Amino acid sequence: MDILNALVAFLNFVFIPAAAYGAQLALGALGVTLIYGILRFSNFAHGDTMAFGTAITIIATWGLQSLGVSLGPLPTALLALPIGIAGTALLVLATDRVVYRFYRVQKAAPIIFVMASVGVMFVMNGLTRLLIGVDEQRFDDGARFLIAVRDFREWTGLAEGLALRSTQALTVIVTVIVCAALFWFLNRTKGGKAMRAYSDNEDLALLSGIDPEKVVRMTWIIAAALMTIAGVLYGLDKSFRPFNYFQILLPIFAAAIVGGLGNPIGAIAGGFLVAFSEVAVTYPWVKIAGYLAPGWEPGGLLQLLGTEYKFAVSFVILIVVLLFRPTGLFRGKSV
Amino acid sequence: MSDQDAVFGHRGNRDASVVNSQGKGTIDGTRPSGPVGQGRAGDPFLIGEGMTGGYGKGPDILNNCTIAVEKGQIAVIVGPNGAGKSTAMKAIFGMLNLRQGSVRLDGRDITALNPQDRVKAGMGFVPQVNNIFPSMTVEENLEMGAYIRNDDIRRTMEQVYDLFPAVAAKRRQAAGELSGGQRQQVAVGRALMTQPSVLMLDEPTAGVSPIVMDELFDRIIAIARGGLPVLMVEQNAKQAMMIADKAYVLVQGANAHTGTGHELMQNDEVRRTFLGG
Numbered sequence: 001m002d003i004l005n006a007l008v009a010f011l012n013f014v015f016i017p018a019a020a021y022g023a024q025l026a027l028g029a030l031g032v033t034l035i036y037g038i039l040r041f042s043n044f045a046h047g048d049t050m051a052f053g054t055a056i057t058i059i060a061t062w063g064l065q066s067l068g069v070s071l072g073p074l075p076t077a078l079l080a081l082p083i084g085i086a087g088t089a090l091l092v093l094a095t096d097r098v099v100y101r102f103y104r105v106q107k108a109a110p111i112i113f114v115m116a117s118v119g120v121m122f123v124m125n126g127l128t129r130l131l132i133g134v135d136e137q138r139f140d141d142g143a144r145f146l147i148a149v150r151d152f153r154e155w156t157g158l159a160e161g162l163a164l165r166s167t168q169a170l171t172v173i174v175t176v177i178v179c180a181a182l183f184w185f186l187n188r189t190k191g192g193k194a195m196r197a198y199s200d201n202e203d204l205a206l207l208s209g210i211d212p213e214k215v216v217r218m219t220w221i222i223a224a225a226l227m228t229i230a231g232v233l234y235g236l237d238k239s240f241r242p243f244n245y246f247q248i249l250l251p252i253f254a255a256a257i258v259g260g261l262g263n264p265i266g267a268i269a270g271g272f273l274v275a276f277s278e279v280a281v282t283y284p285w286v287k288i289a290g291y292l293a294p295g296w297e298p299g300g301l302l303q304l305l306g307t308e309y310k311f312a313v314s315f316v317i318l319i320v321v322l323l324f325r326p327t328g329l330f331r332g333k334s335v
Numbered sequence: 336m337s338d339q340d341a342v343f344g345h346r347g348n349r350d351a352s353v354v355n356s357q358g359k360g361t362i363d364g365t366r367p368s369g370p371v372g373q374g375r376a377g378d379p380f381l382i383g384e385g386m387t388g389g390y391g392k393g394p395d396i397l398n399n400c401t402i403a404v405e406k407g408q409i410a411v412i413v414g415p416n417g418a419g420k421s422t423a424m425k426a427i428f429g430m431l432n433l434r435q436g437s438v439r440l441d442g443r444d445i446t447a448l449n450p451q452d453r454v455k456a457g458m459g460f461v462p463q464v465n466n467i468f469p470s471m472t473v474e475e476n477l478e479m480g481a482y483i484r485n486d487d488i489r490r491t492m493e494q495v496y497d498l499f500p501a502v503a504a505k506r507r508q509a510a511g512e513l514s515g516g517q518r519q520q521v522a523v524g525r526a527l528m529t530q531p532s533v534l535m536l537d538e539p540t541a542g543v544s545p546i547v548m549d550e551l552f553d554r555i556i557a558i559a560r561g562g563l564p565v566l567m568v569e570q571n572a573k574q575a576m577m578i579a580d581k582a583y584v585l586v587q588g589a590n591a592h593t594g595t596g597h598e599l600m601q602n603d604e605v606r607r608t609f610l611g612g
Binding site: 037040041042104107109111113190196200201204207208209210257262 | 466
């Protein structure tokens, strides 16, 4: 039995990729849960807005690169991020003004907002493709690895190598910072409390002198920041293809619902839960099993599902949670 | 709304995995305010005069209804169910379209203001239901009451806690976990945090036990004696009239009887129809 090698293989192939992916989902789910809690609908345009924000950031990154600006070991995209956030914020505010506000004034039934967001999704979809095309874009620069496989082998003398890409570490660090900032904002500042008050009771918030339109605008701006950051981190870690951002919508919703819609802590926990399940179910465990139980030769790869079925995992989690614990793990608002 | 909605029991709107109907508002927060005009000489502190109107494009609920309150006094609105008591109060607060009439506060005509600007103009309103932020702590509820203020709110908060010692002990607890009576105290406290120049209460004693009700009335009297005019709608007509400096009996959205609480208690017709003999 070779526990060390098994552990390194586990870290390398399951834990690190799942942690990075989980952080990306958590940021996405935070945005979904924020919009659900405050604007009161599930925003189906979330994935495509993420794509749009990432597209703007990529274009800004190219601009910075052509000017010769770089952040050394860090990706230049971090420098372009504020531009991406600002662009996305403007776009979602404009969308709110021309689409959602109309229904807000009518006091439309909430499902109408959901349907409107599906329409917005298609528009964003097209907009992103007009802006940057349908092809894959790679925009990560700077140092590729914090820990490279060869260095790790030489350093430890183990047969199994471990790689930690800088984008993976960056993803987790940025997510921690963003979550901390968001929680501080929601629980400690006047504006954040006003958003929570509006989420609790719209009419009473208004009767306390809180301007509802201001809360809505603030929510969109924060959601735009979350969406852009999540999208850029995802794009840095994997690569940018508009279609992938449409697909990521499902795991993001699964994460938000698993954690409990409307509950930010739940969104984060849900993101990691979905990511770890997805990676664990689609990873061929034969190698790790080989280290742990030498001599045992399983016939297959010990892979529960092919990677092409990874989205099925989100579906199953979603269905199981909705059947057995519809309020989510952290008691959100869904019933 | 399509015909299919009814067939499917409005399923989409009840599916909490896609929509969140909790705490959804009914007041249009997007309506901009109009200009503030001049009040009239000899006006009471707050007056809604000759108010006629209803909700949205619906029929008129109020018909030439007048409600007023003077400084340092308690005015109550009583009447049978469906008389438009709460509606009259909401009209004064700008939550429905007035087709006629005007609302004037402290020498200003505020008929054109939207509710959020009326709060800034000095009106504090406690709705009958959903009058707290359930997931926020008692202290945060009070902070939200003081949202429009930029000065130090700690003194006012201490005053509110002095007035309602029961909730002071629970300041770190979520307001949604409190008992009915304590919730009402938080609700009144939240409105007081604005430091309003007039306090409007919509059935503050609805759904609380008689003991709690007496206590709440005591507090309301204390608030009014402190100089803050109070206008309230009340189901318990007898008790309300006992503490009222001025009472309005509404019937079908119009003023039926007006007078001091004492006068109306003596009025045979009022007693027969509303106070049960």
